Amino acid sequence: MTDRADQTIDALRTGHDYLTAVVHGLASADLNRPSGASGWDVSQVLSHLGSGAEISLAVLEGALNTTGTPDGDFNKSVWARWDDMSPAQRAEGFVAANNMLVSRYEDLDAQTRKELKVDLGFLPVAADVATVAGIRLTEFAHHTWDVEVAFDHEAPLLPAVTGLLLDQAGPFLNFLGKADALDARPVRIAVHTSAPERTFGLEVGDTITLTDEPEQPDAVLNTPAEWWLRLTTGRHAPAHTPSEVSLASASLTLDDLRRIFPGF
Template sequence: MNDRADQTIDALRGGHDYLTAVVHGLATADLTRPSGASEWDVSQVLSHLGSGAEIGLASLEGALNGTGPKDGDFNKSVWARWDAMSPVERAESFVTANEALVRGYESLDPRARAELRVDLGFLPAPVDVATVAGLRLGEFTHHTWDVEVAFDRTAVLAPAAVEPLLDQAGLLIGFLGKVEALGGRQVRLAVHTTAPRRAFGLDLVDAVALTDEPAEPDAVLSAPAEWWLRLVTGRHAAAHTPNEVTLKGDSLTLDDLRRVFPGF
């Protein structure tokens, strides 16, 4: 039994079913509203998720049948096809493509969930199902927020996704964080989250890294775990920051942290 893979795949199913219901409730005009992703409208977010689902399923199938990942030309052809779709076509095709990917993960038996390794083509080595599904869950959950926040400024990340995403937050934080945004200042931060409750450290020194909670931090950030995840991915504007978020200490401000994590 691979509990992490199982939990992640379950969260992908819940997220898909939820976003599908949201999409089915949108009017045609809603699809061209600005999303939480600054350069995309709602339909373009769905296009990104749908094309990503196609590419992700191809990677999964390549691992299962031993052919490995597709080349870059395949990805480009998928993106071009989705870019050419109308907003309505993107919404409809997203539902179909993402359903296929989720079913692909759900079809994996316990042995495959534990032992299969998937080559994504951009990581140094193939990764297990829990990791590759977790990367998709992070992308899917944050872009679901991008859709929701177009209609509700108080939107939060899907609760079922928060714990597995929190557990893998260190995987990409060095890539997402830009320590140079602090202009040479070096800060060791204690982070306290709720729902779920966690305590750990954020090192903003030579690079951005998660650590054990420092005994004498320069500042202490307290926040709901879902907002912490949104902070790291750049979905942290003041208008979308709940009152429970606090930062104690003179060496750092929330705006400093926002600059460290510009998002994607």
């Protein structure tokens, strides 16, 4: 069986190659179009991904070389440099910077992929390669959607990475969501996804957690897996919600779920 780190690194390459092809197909004016990320145009999304790749590479190198995680001033200097780029420079800069990050992941040998610990600075403990690469994949996939939805309001998440993202989403739901967005708690929701098919529970109480499917749910959500993932990251506006999404409940609405997950 392929290791989760290997699967995630392969998915990062798939995502990079896909978005690179999208970027190379854009005209100059396309880079100024509003993206799916509120307040950002397409070039700013690419800037965020490019600067993030540069910072992520520095963090990875710090773990490999035991020099530690770069400080906040390093991050600020990277962001400032990308902010000063033209839209075209951001687009090409993204392709180069993200390819360097993905290539560095690909160069890691099997032992390093299994044993390396990376201090991300915002987690309580250093994380393994699978987790660190998975966090990057989550960010990358959703910001790829931010680019694509500028040109197609029905765009889904990249199908090639949806299953992998679905299986690793649970630990971050409490970080992404706002349990106190609902006045009446706890709430237990049965979630049924398609493409791929999964069945599980979502409990919103003092925290937000995934559970086994509840026997007596307060609501039943049927949804494509890719929209469930977009829901949890705030990319859930009615205009971008597929017709297959349905919520059966006497007390909850889709807008209630949208309030739980305001996005990033």
